[in-house]
Amino acid sequence: MTAEAATAKQPTLEVVDLKTHFFTKGGVVKAVDGVSFSIAPGEVLGLVGESGCGKSMTGFSIIGLIDPPGRIVSGAVRFKGRDLAGLAEEELRMLRGNRISMIFQDPMMTLNPVLRIDTQMIETIQAHRDCSRSVALGLARNGLVQMGISSPERRLRCYPHELSGGMRQRVAIAIAFVNEPDLVIADEPTTALDVTIQAQILHEAQQLCRTKGTAMIWITHDLAVVSSLADRVAVMYAGTLVEQGNARDLIRAPLHPYTKGLLGSVPSANRPGERLTQIPGMTPSLLDPKPGCRFRMRCARAAPECNTSPVISMPVPQREVRCWRPLSADQLV
Amino acid sequence: MTAYLLRRLMQTAVVVMVMSVIVFFGVHVIGDPVWLLVNPQMDQRDIEAAVRALGLDRPIWEQYVYFVRGALQGDLGRSFIFGEPALTVIVQRMPATLELAVAALVMAIVIGIPLGLYAGLKPQHALSKIIMAGSIVGFSLPTFWVGLMLIMVFAVMLGWLPSTGRGPTATYFGITSSAFTLEGLRYLFLPALNLALLKISLVIRLTRAGARESLQQDYIKFARAKGLTHGRIVRVHLLKNILIPVVTVLGLEFGNLIAFSVVTETIFAWPGMGKLLIGAIQTLDRPVIVAHLIIIVLLFVVINLVVDVLYTVLDPRVRVGRQTA
Amino acid sequence: MSLTDSDAKIDAREPATSLAAVETPFSRFVADYFESRIATGALAVLVLIICLALLAPLLAPQNPYNLAEVDVLDSRLPPASVGMAGYTYWLGTDGAGRDLLSAILYGLRISLLVGVASCLIATIIGAVIGLTAAYAGGRVENLLMRLVDLQLSLPAILIALILIAMLGKGVDKVIIALVTVQWAYYARTVRGTALAELNKEYVEAARCLGFSHTRIVFKQILPNCLPPLIVVATIQAAHAIALEATLSFLGVGLPRTEPSLGLLISNGFEYMLSGKYWISFIPGVVLLITIMAINLVGDQLRDVLNPRLKR
Secondary structure, eight states, X not given: OOHHHHHHSOOSEEEEEEEEEEEETTEEEEEEEEEEEEEOTTOEEEEEOOTTSSHHHHXXXXXTOOOTTEEEEXXXXXXXXXXXXXXXXXXHHHHBTTTEEEEOSOHHHHSOTTSOHHHHHHHHHHTTSOOOHHHHHHHHHXXXXXXXXXXXXXHHTSOGGGSOHXXXXXXXXHHHHTTOOSEEEEESTTTTSOHHHHHHXXXXXXXXXXXXXXXXXXXXXXXXXXXXXXSEEEEEETTEEEEEEEHHHHHHSOOSHHHHHHHHTSXXXXXXXXXXXXXXXXXXXXXXXXXXXXTGGGOTTOOGGGGSOOOEEEEETTEEEEOSSOOOTTOOO | OHHHHHHHHHHHHHHHHHHHHHHHHHHHHHSOTHHHHSOTTSOHHHHHHHHHHTTTTSOHHHHHHHHHHHHHTTOOOBOTTTOSBHHHXXXXXXXXXXXXXXXXXXXXXXXXXXXHHHHHHOTTSHHHHHHHHHHHHHHHSOHHHHHHHHIIXXXXXXXXXXXXXXXXXXXXXXXXXXXXXXXXHHHHHHXXXXXXXXXXHHHHHHHHHHHHHHHTSHHHHHHHHTTOOHHHIIIIIIHHHHHHHHHHHHHHHHHHHHHHHHHHHHHHTOOSHHHHHHHHHHHTOHXXXXXXXXHHHHHHHHHHHHXXXXXXXXXXXXXXXXXXX | OOOOOHHHHHHHTSOOSSXXXXXXXXXXXXXXXXXXXXXXXXXXXXXXXXXHHHTHHHHXXXXXXXXXXXXXXXXXXXXXXXXTTSOEETTOBOTTOOBXXXXXXXXXXXXXXXXXXHHHHHHHHHHHHHHHHHHHOHHHHXXXXXXXXXXXXXXXXXXXXXXXXXXXXXXXXXXXXXXXXXXXXXXHHHHHHHHHHHTSHHHHHHHHTTOOHHHIIIIIXXXXXXXXXXXXXXXXXXXXXHHXXXXXXXTXXXXXXXXXXXXXXXXXXXXXXXXXXXXXXXXHHHHHHHHHHHHHHHHHHHHHHOTTSOO
């Protein structure tokens, strides 16, 4: 693993206290409220959380696709040292699809249904470098081959609706990787696909990252995906990061009560016949949230001190937790 | 593709048949069928002779067969007023109407789409609000009144353009049209604008709605994530998706344009089919009315067919028989 | 451009923990409607126009169709001129010396009456047909919908002209023509909504409870079909009024004894070239304002009642 060497180099991405708020008619929705993490070159970070926790918004904030009524309120998004949060739109455009790319969840909707696959791939290439159509076509073809797509020439001439769901997502991933970016943000790319295809695509994506040294943020709510794919994991809840660390260690011994609850609710983690553990209560609204730990209403370990917002601590090396009363490291799942 | 075309042609034929039945029986049931074919001004004895000669004392379905036979040979009766075959009279005037309708269509596209696109892309801008307000006004304006106002302003007060009539024509590529002469264009401009006004408003609203809806789609966001320029996103991604419904509606509206030219032709004294129809209704020249209706229906179904085919060309999702999975 | 991500939306709409004032759908609809100043203005104008039209005999200074009151020597006077009897014609007079203000008020009345009457009749016929088609299904539905498609594929003005050519002239014939032109829109709208409603579970529940067919249709499905129906009716009313005006202008609409705004405009046509524009212009403006007000109200209704538009 390149992790040790990577820490000596500059991180590909450094997010520092990012806050993205939406100023709606009903009030201010604090979708991302103080998120910090960094990713080294070639590293895969799994960004985990339930629906509505702000993980997708974090992804959009990084690539600069937050539209009004939302905007990045404060914080820095340093891509190879450069702060993206303040960049002009044209500079961001030159980075998107080129050095930073994104994969969305539903490939049927992300590929334009009335344009051919080759058109959509070639335009990505030609938007960022000066080359002829035939050269671009060759690059597109290679991209498809790398994703394990057979008869690429025929597929290139197809329209999106003529391909299966798994194939379309492979194309979307190929598009994301075609300009050899430094960072790929994947927003739940396998959620819409069935399990067997999921496994294949995960494997292919992982291969691409390893061979090209691309850093990746894999946003998902599915812990099984994260455990096999990611080097590090960051857990989000209600707009904030509650825990992050090395994937294997975190899953084996979570320190935040929410992470533990999340892991405990996965069926495979329980022995057959035992009841599934549930986290009681519901996710709080992100609209004008009250101060204090956002998880305290559902936490079995809540105490009066939890009425003030907890700060980040490192009870164990290489692990960050946002909790006043984290679990101890030897409490296994 | 050919199977599809054949199927559509069959459907078209059926529709024309049905329409001809309705028109024929409609006129017969409502009015005295004699007056359809026989000039009521004639002498009583001549009328009876004509009735027998034309087989009007036969049962009605026989008459219909007789009518269809004549129609297929191009005989749709004789105009009372002009004394010539109704078909001839109408066909003589068709080019003028078609010319007007095409000019109006071109205006609608050239003016409507850019304006609608702008209003859809920058909805908060002051210009967009003016465009939308303008489209509502354009939609509500009665065509005939606008025609009057256009004449009043441009012909009477300003004297820039002629008020009535059609200009000189020229022939290129076998098509004779007044649009090919500069003088002819001067005569064509006001009527075409008048006819186009409603369609311009329609196109603006359609394009704007399409733009607004398409902008919210994921593929636009994905295109931005790919780092494409704004220009390319609008030109290629957005436009092609919007054009599909716009073209479809415009195609169907073309038939409407031809029908609605009745009003414009009356005001501007444009020598087309529409003016003929109004005259025929007012003078009770029934053969012309019937012939006119049949031709319009024919035009309609043909246009519908063309639009359908165009639609399959534009939207790849509709194409049948090209599945590769 | 707005978001497509569901995260923020779900959370922003979560209700406050304490119940504020209870909001009925109707009060929410009313509040949403009046959010637009233009639509509110349009509604006000529309109400004003309707009042003017209904009260025309009381408001008009002169009954323009009572020959005793009309002085032909006053004809073709421009607006705000004083006539022979010392009476001020605020909007001028037409070719026969009729006070244009009064003529417009009466004409407005007739235009609105014919337009609204045809609209209402068409609504009832179209709704019944649409409901029948949706509820009966099968071949009945197919047949009815083919008819609707056929009707809708032909231009309104053509159908109207055909009918008048066949039936002759007269107020009732014009109304028949207008109704024939419109019913298909209502039928299609109602059928679409009714079909969607029929698939919903409350209908199945009603059937299980043994409700009669008529009860299900009228008490449960019909109320849900009303919102889109209202929107279509508003817009069609504007079309009907415009169409009637066009027909009258062409001389194939209402007879001279019931002069609508279209006829007034037509009367003024001959004076256009000699510069006496007001005879056609002013009735036209009134017609335009009426149609525009109806269209604006219909537009806002459609926006407010449409669940698919993200606002």
